[in-house]
Amino acid sequence: MSYRVKEIFYTLQGEGARAGRAAVFCRFAGCNLWSGQERHRPTAICQFCDTDFVGTDGPGGGKFSTADELAAAVETAWAGNSTDRRYVVCTGGEPLLQLDEQACAALRERGFEIAIETNGTIEVPSGVDWICVSPKDGAALVVHSGDELKLVFPQAGLQPAEVSELDFEHFYLQPMDGEHRAEATEQAVAYCLEHPSWQLSLQTHKLIGIP
Ligand SMILES: C[S@@+](CC[C@H](N)C(=O)[O-])C[C@H]1O[C@@H](n2cnc3c(N)ncnc32)[C@H](O)[C@@H]1O
Ligand SMILES: Nc1nc2[nH]cc(C(=O)O)c2c(=O)[nH]1
Numbered sequence: 001m002s003y004r005v006k007e008i009f010y011t012l013q014g015e016g017a018r019a020g021r022a023a024v025f026c027r028f029a030g031c032n033l034w035s036g037q038e039r040h041r042p043t044a045i046c047q048f049c050d051t052d053f054v055g056t057d058g059p060g061g062g063k064f065s066t067a068d069e070l071a072a073a074v075e076t077a078w079a080g081n082s083t084d085r086r087y088v089v090c091t092g093g094e095p096l097l098q099l100d101e102q103a104c105a106a107l108r109e110r111g112f113e114i115a116i117e118t119n120g121t122i123e124v125p126s127g128v129d130w131i132c133v134s135p136k137d138g139a140a141l142v143v144h145s146g147d148e149l150k151l152v153f154p155q156a157g158l159q160p161a162e163v164s165e166l167d168f169e170h171f172y173l174q175p176m177d178g179e180h181r182a183e184a185t186e187q188a189v190a191y192c193l194e195h196p197s198w199q200l201s202l203q204t205h206k207l208i209g210i211p
């Protein structure tokens with residue numbers, strides 16, 4: 001298996017239960033819910049995406065012909081001490097179009113704990129330590145369990161109650177960024193106040209201006 005990666009960078013996880021933790025982000029190219037091209041956004045299944053995941057031209061990005069080459073590139077981006085808890089967040093685009101058992105094994109061999117950010121439409125291979133599922137209105141969910149469920153809110157056709165009984169440790173509402181972020185944030189706060197099993201996830205990296 002070869003891998004197409006948009007960018008690989010070292011930063012703090014900005015979202016969810018592990019916000020604040022140092023991590024290498026490995027952003028895989030491509031998604032099954034949007035082409036990534038602006039002209040296709042109005043007809044895409046997922047229309048609110050905040051990310052450029054097209055191509056392999058970002059910092060640290062490229063085409064890696066083996067799992068070990070991919071893991072080596074992730075290791076190169078790790079800027080913490082080698083004795084520290086190494087952590088990689090596999091995201092995209094949709095990482096599960098490409099992340100397989102071999103890639104997980106190669107990352108683990110280099111000492112990485114592995115997290116994924118996924119839209120939940122593709123099965124998760126074994127070897128992933130932390131599963132964050134972010135369901136999308138109109139996209140059938142196949143991943144019904146994991147560590148955190150992070151719902152971008154509001155989504156007209158997908159209410160929190162429709163996913164609140166799934167088998168996750170943490171339930172987060174993340175205000176939809178874009179034109180209406182302020183209203184989305186107000187609504188998310190109100191929902192969490194009324195439904196304490198849900199917690200607020202802010203995109204803290206955007207608030208402080210880091211990647
Ligand atoms: C760019 S996605 C990549 C991973 C995967 N495709 C997914 O959707 O979970 C990373 C995270 O950003 C969230 N996200 C994308 N666009 C957003 C937006 N406009 N506002 C808030 N969160 C957003 C996604 O729901 C997901 O939790
Ligand atoms: N700092 C930071 N945290 C993140 N958490 C999830 C992200 C993503 O795009 O998947 C992301 C990201 O792009 N940057």
Ligand code: SF4
Pocket residue numbers: 031032033034046047048049050051053092093094119136
């Ligand atoms: S599923 Fe994830 S990567 Fe794909 S378009 Fe939606 S938010 Fe972006």
Ligand SMILES: [Mg+2]
Pocket residue numbers: 050051
């Ligand atoms: Mg992001």
